[in-house]
Amino acid sequence: MATERTLSILKPDATRRNLTGKINTLLEGAGLRIVAQKRIQLSRAQAEGFYAVHRERPFFNDLVTFMISGPVVVQVLEGENAVQKNRDVMGATNPANAAEGTIRKTFAESIEANSAHGSDSLENAAIEIAYFFSGIEIVG
Numbered sequence: 001m002a003t004e005r006t007l008s009i010l011k012p013d014a015t016r017r018n019l020t021g022k023i024n025t026l027l028e029g030a031g032l033r034i035v036a037q038k039r040i041q042l043s044r045a046q047a048e049g050f051y052a053v054h055r056e057r058p059f060f061n062d063l064v065t066f067m068i069s070g071p072v073v074v075q076v077l078e079g080e081n082a083v084q085k086n087r088d089v090m091g092a093t094n095p096a097n098a099a100e101g102t103i104r105k106t107f108a109e110s111i112e113a114n115s116a117h118g119s120d121s122l123e124n125a126a127i128e129i130a131y132f133f134s135g136i137e138i139v140g
């Protein structure tokens, strides 16, 4: 397994409930290292651009509205097998289906307000990281 980088977002439901530290404790506990991080307020256009692959899905407009409902923390995680490891720690998209101890099982409010985002492939991780960070903002 290789060292990878992946994009993580702590969503507005997590910042609103002051859960960023608790969530990052789970990520760091799994061996993922936060090598870049910033708290930002997404504009509608920025959220639409980030989720462009979901444009045709029925939940797209609601998702974008949710993602701009408060600040998010965008961060780059680094570690062995980081893309899959982050997904494993997050758990299934729908918290009702997420395994015990995962971020979404523990903290998510709903299938939409599910506390965390994680890139779904190494290829998408590179695209998503570049959407938010320049090279000099990532300190491994």
Ligand code: IDP
Binding pocket: 054, 059, 063, 092, 093, 111, 112, 113, 114, 116, 117, 118, 120
């Ligand atoms: P993922 O975040 O687990 O990769 P995706 O299918 O990529 O899941 O969906 C992106 C985000 O869209 C989810 O994390 C969730 O916030 C939202 N979402 C996904 N499916 C639904 C749905 O059926 N209803 C409402 N929101 C959804």
Ligand code: MG
Binding pocket: 118, 120
């Ligand atoms: Mg996804």
